[in-house]
Amino acid sequence: MPQFDMKIVPADAVAASSILEHTAGTPVKTGEGNETYRCGACKTKLFVNVSHHDAHGLVVKCGKCHKINADPHH
Ligand SMILES: [Zn+2]
Numbered sequence: 001m002p003q004f005d006m007k008i009v010p011a012d013a014v015a016a017s018s019i020l021e022h023t024a025g026t027p028v029k030t031g032e033g034n035e036t037y038r039c040g041a042c043k044t045k046l047f048v049n050v051s052h053h054d055a056h057g058l059v060v061k062c063g064k065c066h067k068i069n070a071d072p073h074h
Contacts, residue, residue, distance in 0.1 A: 001034040001049075006060070006069035008040040012069060014059045022046055024063040029054065041067045 011019075022028045033051030038044060042065040047055050048073065059070050 001036065003036045003038065004072050005038050005040045005043070006046065007072045008067050009059070009070045011068050012043075015020050015069065018059050018062040020058060020070065022063040028060055036067075037072075039065060039067065039069055041065050042067075 020028050027048040029050055030048045031050040032053060033049055033052055035050055035052055036045055036057065037038050037047040037055055039046055039062040042062060044064045046060050046069060049069050055071055059068060061068050063064055
């Protein structure tokens with residue numbers, strides 16, 4: 001199953017209201033798809049077994065390293 005590293009972006013490049021909060025140890029989202037997305041900085045798994053559609057356009061703040069991750073647009 002494909003695994004992707006998300007893209008780190010500056011916090012001021014995205015609207016605060018669109019940022020999902022991740023809690024260390026628990027993926028933000030799990031599903032029935034086949035793609036896993038990891039923090040681009042610390043490799044924590046943020047989205048597990050989601051479909052490409054589910055991850056498209058998401059912005060999430062890593063609960064471990066607190067960096068802002070965006071959809072890598074692969
Ligand atoms: Zn991280």
